[in-house]
Amino acid sequence: MTDSKLLDSSAWLSYIYAENSEIKKIVDSKEVLFTSVLSIFEVKKKLLKDKEPFPAIQKSLDFIKKKSLILPVTPGISESAAEISLEHSLSAMDSLIYASALKNNAGFFTLDNDFRGLKNVVVLK
DSSP: OOSOEEEOHHHHHHHHTTOOHHHHHHHHSSSOEEEEHHHHHHHHHHHHHTTOOHHHHHHHHHHHHHHEEEEOOOHHHHHHHHHHHHHHTOOHHHHHHHHHHHHTTOEEEESOGGGTTSTTEEEOO
């Protein structure tokens, strides 16, 4: 596992909703974190679905963008994600986000059990 960390949407949502002390320690540390641009979509969608007030949603998204480097989806990530999706039966979105971690040599931190047992994955409780 590398020292770099890519936080999945579930990790960010857990931080926003103050549900997990492990993720709080990671986010509140001084280390630079990575986030897939696709996680911005997933986080905003969940906050909208939960009917959070717009200012709170914007504050959360601004925090994620300030605290982490936002990684784009590249052709290489897309190609790797296709293989990962078939090999591990992951959704397109999950495969793209996970492939972003692998391509950037980052550990993948999530609360989603669909990733359990995959290379460089830490499933937080």
